[in-house]
Amino acid sequence: MKKLRECENDTLLVALLLAGILMVMGAYRIFSYLCENARMNAVTFLLGGACVLLAVGGFLLARASFRRLKELHLGQ
16 A cells, blocks of 8 residues: 555546445445355355455555545645
């Protein structure tokens, strides 16, 4: 995320913000599908863990992008 703090391109930051949001939404959708349709086995737990990682990564990306956008616009 160090390079994100140095980014000055608003379009790229908005794209990263949207990508982070979509990652969280996708992880939620996959996890809810697993909860409704999957049996309790090792694959389900692995996919659930992957969803958690995807959601956390998406959240961190969106948060960092939003903070940088806010810094850029408040600094002007």
